[in-house]
Amino acid sequence: MLSLIELRTRIEAGRLTPRQAVAEAQAAIAERDPGLGAIVCSDPDPVVPGEGPLAGIAVGIKDIIDTAHLPTQMGSSIYAGWRPRADAAIVSRLKALGAVPLAKTATTAFAGLDPARTVNPHDPAHTPGGSSSGTAAAVAAGMLPLALGTQTGGSVIRPAAFCGVAAIKPSFRLLPMVGVKTFSWALDTLGLFGASIPDIARALALIADRPEIDASGEGSRSPRIGLCLQGFAGEADADAAEALSRAARAAEAAGAVVTDLTLPEPFARAWEVHPLIQDFEARQALAWEYATHRDTLPPVLGAQLDRAQALTAAQYDDARRSAHRARRQLKDVFSEFDAILTYSTTGRAPRGLGSTGDPRFNRLWTLMGVPCVNLPVPGDGLPLGVQVIARFGGDGQALAVAGLIATALARS
Structure with a gap:
């Protein structure tokens, strides 16, 4: 590269x-x-x-x-x-x-x-x-x-x-x-x-x-890291789990304090409503394309916008409130942790070109608006990565923790 x-x-x-x-x-x-x-x-x-x-x-x-x-x-x-x-x-x-x-x-x-x-x-x-x-x-x-x-x-x-x-x-x-x-x-x-x-x-x-x-180089050399499996999003495969475990061990070897983190229920609800917020807004953002070129839209997007026509403002407002509750609670999480370490994907890139893969381990953090870093984990075969997340505005912190783990992985 x-x-x-x-x-x-x-x-x-x-x-x-x-x-x-x-x-x-x-x-x-x-x-x-x-x-x-x-x-x-x-x-x-x-x-x-x-x-x-x-x-x-x-x-x-x-x-x-x-x-x-x-x-x-x-x-x-x-x-x-x-x-x-x-x-x-x-x-x-x-x-x-x-x-x-x-x-x-x-x-x-x-x-x-x-x-x-x-x-x-x-x-x-x-x-x-x-x-x-x-x-x-x-x-x-x-x-x-x-x-x-x-x-x-x-x-x-x-x-x-x-x-x-x-x-x-x-x-x-x-x-x-x-x-x-x-x-x-x-x-x-x-x-x-x-x-x-x-x-x-x-x-x-x-x-x-x-x-x-x-x-x-100016961040904490002993960051507090929450190891989060996002159980509400389902399970990752064995390769992804091993990559996450390797990254956690490397973080500990570099001086980080790694603790298991289970997110409370408001985060599961926020994860659930992400697609509703996304699709309600997409219906409006792509209204001209849908109204004038529906037959030209590709199949997944076309069907997604078809379903979005039935969404109501009341559903959207309720989903936004759920997201807001989770964002407030995330401040408490980051009072105990400097960063969160979690999956980037469910596993390696799927075979075939009919899908772009599953975003289940990403969408909560996009909804939360916080900085997320993909850190490649060295190894054989197709690439694997893990995700390092910090509080809103803590982009430098997320990058510093990711850099710390990357250096430790390169040494291991």
């Missing part, structure tokens, strides 16, 4: 120019993407700034995020060839830092559950996950050092785990959603994918203009 930090180190030392760094990404795309389908389109002659803290960093932009210089097609024929007049706020921020929004990465249609054309870089017979399918695959295949995704249920953490890359779904609204196609305005969150925890920490600190996020 291409490391953002390594590229920037070479550039700052004068061993690589920003233009050469972007050319490396272009060459990797040309060589590797034909077999992966991760890239929808790319800029053949990009403007490459010579200065800036992200100069020379080619970025993949999930294809529901507006770019003025490249089409934004939402993974749907409805928007084939569509060119926004302006960049999304996040794209403008990347450009201001010197980064190059080089390519649009494949997304499932409107960031829903119908699979995109992308395959898993580790085995093309397996899904890369979704909805940020192309984003995760492009980073895993070494085509891009940084890429943007979004998460409404599990669309950052799950594909990152399936493809074996580091990723963060930051605290809700830490990054601006202006110019990003909405599915659920109470849930949609921009996320970052990179080669390692330090890479995404550096990128998030710069993009959010919060240097403290990258102060990974």
Whole structure:
């Protein structure tokens, strides 16, 4: 994989120019993407700034995020060839830092559950996950050092785990959603994918203009970690359970205090109502597409919106109250723990391209709005990851704990 930090180190030392760094990404795309389908389109002659803290960093932009210089097609024929007049706020921020929004990465249609054309870089017979399918695959295949995704249920953490890359779904609204196609305005969150925890920490600190996020060495060296199995969400498979156990042992070896954590009933109820909140809002966010192009929508999304027509405002309001109760109680949980360690996925990437996998271990945390980090767990076979979660606004803490465990895993 291409490391953002390594590229920037070479550039700052004068061993690589920003233009050469972007050319490396272009060459990797040309060589590797034909077999992966991760890239929808790319800029053949990009403007490459010579200065800036992200100069020379080619970025993949999930294809529901507006770019003025490249089409934004939402993974749907409805928007084939569509060119926004302006960049999304996040794209403008990347450009201001010197980064190059080089390519649009494949997304499932409107960031829903119908699979995109992308395959898993580790085995093309397996899904890369979704909805940020192309984003995760492009980073895993070494085509891009940084890429943007979004998460409404599990669309950052799950594909990152399936493809074996580091990723963060930051605290809700830490990054601006202006110019990003909405599915659920109470849930949609921009996320970052990179080669390692330090890479995404550096990128998030710069993009959010919060240097403290990258102060990974300044956190507690004995964090209190709650090991949470999320029993209300069902069971993970044996491989995922072993990866979580390995991560917990590594955390303890690094000095962390790991304690079993069972979440009380309000969290089970919040987990239950996540789909209702999501679908009630999706019905409105995609009202034009549903009213004018219902027959063009892919099967899973079309059926999902069909069912959503029957949802009532009273059901939605009750679900929101349940979510609010759980968020209040989560503050008490984080008075006892610095981070939560849990599953990223139910297991390795499923075989076949008919599904993007199950987001059951992600959706509660998206609803809670808290920062979530996928930490790859080294091993044989298809990748596995675990999820590190911190309190709302504790993005630096989540990354610091994930970095601590990553270092311990590398030593074990």
